[in-house]
Amino acid sequence: MTNRRRTAPFAPFAALAAALLFPLTAHSQDYEAPGTEHNMPIFAPALKAKMTYPMAWSPEVKDLKAWREKGRAKVWEATLQQPDNTPFKAEVIAEEDRGSYVARQVVFNLTGMSRVRALLLVPKSPGKHPATLMLHDHGGKFDIGKEKMIEPFGMDNAADAAKHASAKAWADKHFSGRWPGDALAARGYVVLCADAVGWGDRGPLTGEQQQALASNFFNLGSSMAGNMALEDARAAQFLASLPEVDTKRVAALGFSMGAFRAWQVGALSDSVTAVIASNWMATTEGLMVPGSNQLRGSSSFQMMHPGLLRYLDHPDVASLAAPKPTLFFAGETDKLFPVASVRAAYAKMAKVWQAHGAADRFEAIVRPGGHEFPKEAQDYAYDWLDRQFGKP
Template sequence: MIGFRMLARAALAASLLIAGGAAMAAEKTVEFTVDGQTVVGTLALPAGVASPPAVLLLHGFTGSRDELEIPAVKEGIFRRAARIWAAQGIASLRIDFRGNGDSGGAFADMTLDGQVKDALAALDFLAAEGAVDKDRIALVGWSMGGAVGAITAGRTKQKLTSVSAWAPGTNMPASIALLFGADLVKQGLASGDKPVTAKLPWGAEVSLKSGFFRSLYVTDPVAEIARYKGPLLVAVGTKDDVVFPQPIAGQVLLDNHDGPEELWVRPMDHVFNAFDGVDMVDELIAKTGSFITAATPPAVLAADYETKGVTENNLPVFYQKLKDQLHFALAWDPARGDFPQWRATARAKLWDLLIQPDDSTPFDARVVEEQDRGDYVARRIVLSITGNSRVAALLLVPKGRGPFPAALVLHDHGGKFDIGKEKMVRPWGDDARLASAQAWVDRYYSGNFIGDDLARRGYVVLATDALGWGDRQNNGPESQQALASNLFNLGSSLAGTIAVEDVRAARYLASLPEVDKGRVAAIGFSMGAFRAWQVAALTDAVTAGVAVNWMATLDGLMVPGNNQLKGQSAFNMLHPGMFRWFDYPDAAAIAAPKPMLFYAGETDPLFPVASVRQAFASMERVWADAGAPDRFAAKVWPNAHIFRAEEQSEAFDWLGRQFGRVE
């Protein structure tokens, strides 16, 4: 073992004095995804420090990113550490593990390996974030977070400058057995997917599945730390009655670590005597800050030119500067005063961005075949969707005397191109296509063809194929980028083509003699939701809309791991230059004051819920300013990227009320 000389007491005292008088660090909430679930964190950046070193903070069992609040000062221990270290020029990222705090997922599904995944992803996020020095990142973990930190240190591809373990769990099965009792651990190991509930010594109750208990036995922080060769600080308390006996329990990490190290022992409990005041907490924070500083190499003098142009997520290295330059110049602002004038100007700009002219080609529609479906008739038709394309479509017409309300049902993306309109309306005459469509609606729509459900409710329904789907199928997922590029080269746009065709479909639907032109809705899920609010913004042929699981802010979507950064599917919804003028909710708000309903999923991995709520709040303000607050509705459902039967029923009931119908 190699000893690690630390800074003198004078330096420790000075760091506390600096922290006490410094301004609070600039903090912002950040998000990234792990296994399709959102991890939420707080990034604290020191003022006036370019490319600072950074530290990742990992909370303990049942904790959250601010950690335990110190009663004397009403401040979480990790939040306090972040503030103090920021005053010393150290940035920090503190996260909520999935199932904890604001992050997605359920606590009952938490496992030790799952938390390690979160920590590894957090280090990758921090290294790619751009505001910190990716070559000077340290790690701090407390209690179970200390165990996670030790494992993470052994596995991460990022080179850590130091690791600090505060009262780390070094024998997790024993620690959990102490908290829960051996009998409950045995019960948990055998519980399968059914959670067991335990009461913790401090009164809280938690429920966990067998995956958690099993993970304690297959992942060993003591074995994993052997792969980490950098500086290691282990801080333990002789009064700790959760991880004990100390300092022996802490020493075991050092015994299996080969590198600079220090064991720091004080007469403190598992929470660093936080209930007695801040003295011991502050001494620990100062000690750790000094350790981090001593282990952190000086910043490498940056070249005055780019030595790397593109991040690991295929963003330009200057992407944050570009984001900072986006002010959404045509977003609604009450200071503009004249809402109808703003709406007309904004709609005209959105049309310009389509790189695709409006089209007045006669539809020249004809019926190819029909199928009687009891309360309604299904028709396969062909029509000139634009002057460039003549396409097949599915039209459902209720029996009886009209005119009827109508619904333009817009299919999703899903990476499934053999069907398009058939995701919305039950196909016939092709067994392979029917089987494909049924499997799809079973997966995402609770087995329902929502177009047929709407027809049974008395709606005329139209479904078409976007370019690349169904009868207009492309050459697979990897072909989307080439198709978009070729359309750009031809003076057009893939997203613009889809948008104009949707407008034309809405106009055709509204023109039918069976349709009440004042009651025409656009409805869609996923990419279909994007198309629904977009067509509602572009044309008044649509008088209401239902958009399910496609709405958030640009800032919330342009984060590592999101589909927006991957190309391919994004081209179907990409209007070049749009974000100089509008954010997504700004563009959707052009539809105001029409009735519009937006749904989202709490655990939808594609649309981080914090960004979704921000977008919903923005649109709600626009509808209020337009004098129609009762015509805007939004709801976050407790599910992922899916449009379930319960949501469908509630959405269609809402639409019926907007159209003055009693279902």
């Protein structure tokens, strides 16, 4: 019997099927390569398409209080923080006379995890006063924090002198040579400013270190931006608790990252009754574009709550402060915030104040100039705040 080699009868058909399923093409590419561009995934447009902000205000919202409460809850959820009711246990450790007001170094429990040193300015005149929580910027400058907004204490030693010189240079660069907090205190306001984690007493960081710090906050089940939001809310509560302060007249004021912090704490805290925010507001669509500072990481970590932008855009979060008196500034040539995106955000927010019947309590100004809070804008803001608080 002859042995014959048998060929699988369906082999040619299998090869043909494979060729049809996986056709050979010599000069085409139908797979993803590269995977990133401009520090974003190549599929960023697909991700953007999913960002519809379903919790944003719309004309269909009828119960504004319920909308605000639901929005606040979502923001707090994204911060990864827990409520904190730790007693403040404040102690004044130093004092300096500054004419019509007194500067104090005060130590208090900012949270149950952090006891900090802050700068506090208190008018000498009797009675309760309006107050302002000052929120410092980022600026890539970490050796000073609270000293950016309030003049540091005297120059008794080399370290104090160096800090004062650094703070003065910052005031010259961004604030027309004066400290915003001291200018308000001279008008009769109680003023408080504390360092965020990484600045001043709680630093200094470097640009690279802050990215590692942000990562390790997440590794610890927390969030750097969320911790800052909690601390700002606690600072507002502490300021409002002081015997010299009129609890119905407590503003939050900030420049750059401090502006973000100001409108955020205005949205999250009932202790804050008015907001002034200079040079931080735009839509995410306008910020997440090639060349934007947002695409570099670094400072973005201070303002990034995981997952929040799936529900609320930046102007939507700020609108949770409505109908509180709120004043925004932007620089027409501010390279960090494209003016078209700024105007779109302002228009979106204005509609929420209108829905509250409080259009006259919202003002948004695009002024000539760049990323700064000059004397003219400060004076306008302080006059505006006096009017909102009924202060002559």
